[in-house]
Amino acid sequence: MSATPVRDLVTQWKREQARLRQQVVEEDTEEWQRRPDFSGLERVGGVDLSFIKGDDVNACSQLVVLSYPDLEVLYEDSQMVALAAPYITGFLAFRECSFLLDALQRLERNQPELLPQVLFVDGNGVFHHREFGIACHLGVLSGLPCVGVAKNLLQVQGVQKGDEHQSQIAALQKGGDSFPLAAASGKVLGKALRSSDSSSKPVYVSVGHRISLDTAARLTHSSCRYRVPEPIRQADCFSREFLRIHFPSVNRAIK
Helix, strand or coil: CCHHHHHHHHHHHHHHHHHHHCCCCCCCCCHHHHCCCCCCCCEEEEEEEEECCCCCCEEEEEEEEEECCCCCEEEEEEEEEECCCCCCCCCHHHHHHHHHHHHHHHHHHHCHHHCCCEEEEECCCCCCCCCCCHHHHHHHHHCCCEEEEECCCCCCCCCCCCHHHHHHHHCCCCCCCEEEEECCCCCEEEEEECCECCECCCEEEEEEECCCHHHHHHHHHHCECCCCEHHHHHHHHHHHHHHHHHCCCCCCCEC
């Protein structure tokens, strides 16, 4: 793709992000979100895409729904998709989001009683260059409460992976401990969370849609058996297994 069409695409996508950003709700909207034990929450979803090594076009789009608080799999949907949009940093949603929405729509048509009450997304929400990452995008378009959980720190708006950040991580003593990720402006965009006692490496939680940051961090902690929230971990496991079974002759799938 030539430079001019890419510039045009970026301009178009920025305009679309700005438009949809106005619809993001960064507050708790559900009764279960306001309860200390999340009583009333029964189904949590997770989404992910896994790729065949060496192939950045064909991928397995994955949706899982787990029971809460037991975190047992209730539903899974694996679908091979072909990504047409290019990968451009900061615009992941335009490459992947439509396939994740398709999976949610299939579930709503076929087994609406299993539709998740909240969705965990492997990526960022408000913690983003323009405060509108894939978790926000998917949340606004699906209408579901969404939480963005990233495994790696996005160095954006003045947030840096320097000595201070490393010392803050070292101060996280137990699962559930966190510290805010503040932009240069002072606005808190997310939290670095020690998600379990067994993992000292944090995850980065941010609001996607229809949930507050404190609730998103608390829910992420309660949904972890290991470092990564179980809905995202299971989505990753199912998609990789799907690729392993259906494409046994190719190298191991990678994200």
